[in-house]
Amino acid sequence: MPLRETLVRAGLAPALATVLDEMPHRVVNIDPRRPFREPGMPRNETMFVTSGLVAKFKNDSSGRRQIVALRFPGEGVLPRDGNASYGIQAIVKSEVLLGKSDDFDKVVEDHPELAKFFWRLVQRNESIGYEWLVNTGRRDSTARVAHLLCETATRYGLDVATQPLMNPFTQQQIADITGQTSVNVNRVFADLERQGLIKRAGREIRFLDWPELLRVASFQPGYLD
Known part of the structure; x- marks a missing residue:
């Protein structure tokens, strides 16, 4: 599914979705049998899921895995400074669109409405994380x-x-x-x-x-x- 359509389905205004869709990016298919990104790697990229299902994971000192977040079609993983403490792996065969963080930052700087959209997504992901914490800790x-x-x-x-x-x-x-x-x-x-x-x-x-x-x-x- 095109990036523009996935972003519109995620709630972004069509005009702003078009702006992001025009950002340089490449299509990558992720095999669920192996990690796509290992923990500790730089995360100087932006990622949007267009099909499938992608997970963030962390390992403990014994190598046991905890899946700490999911990204459904229309959702993404935003760039961050430095190395990420989590890895990324597909749950099922998935397609993602990858762009460089520099290109993403410029688009957001030029369109402040996008910053508000992604801030809402960050807050939503934070709420999901809190719910998962309660789920594993108390239920x-x-x-x-x-x-x-x-x-x-x-x-x-x-x-x-x-x-x-x-x-x-x-x-x-x-x-x-x-x-x-x-x-x-x-x-x-x-x-x-x-x-x-x-x-x-x-x-x-x-x-x-x-x-x-x-x-x-x-x-x-x-x-x-």
Whole structure:
């Protein structure tokens, strides 16, 4: 999907989306089997996801991975000074558009409205980060997985009454997001099915009782606004 269209879908005015679309950039396809950017590398680039799903991750001293953020189509990773403490890896096969930070900075300087747009995105990502912190720190295993399902369906813009979620995650990736083991994630999915909240068929997840799933997950979507 063209960058302009993804940005308009993300809420940017069409004229400003055109300005960003005209910024020099290249299309890169990311293979989910290996990291696209390792932690500790310079992040002198801007990245916009046009298809797929991309994650930020960090490793502990034992090499165990924690996924700390997700970027859906229309979302991006902004440049920063120095090296980034996180790595970047695709969850599924993904396409991103990469531009140089110098080109991005000039566009934003020339169009102050863009600075306001990206500041709102930064604030939104901060709110999501706070919610994830509560999810891994205070909610039980079932609520953690249920919350991730609710957030993923909402960020994809699904009509949950009629559209299934094509689960993009492996059980290990869900474990890496929710801070538990893949064995426990498998048990949670079985529990959600037994409770009549979801129904799985391969990677397809249908939501059978969305209001109850929201309650189990303690999911209030206002932080995604």
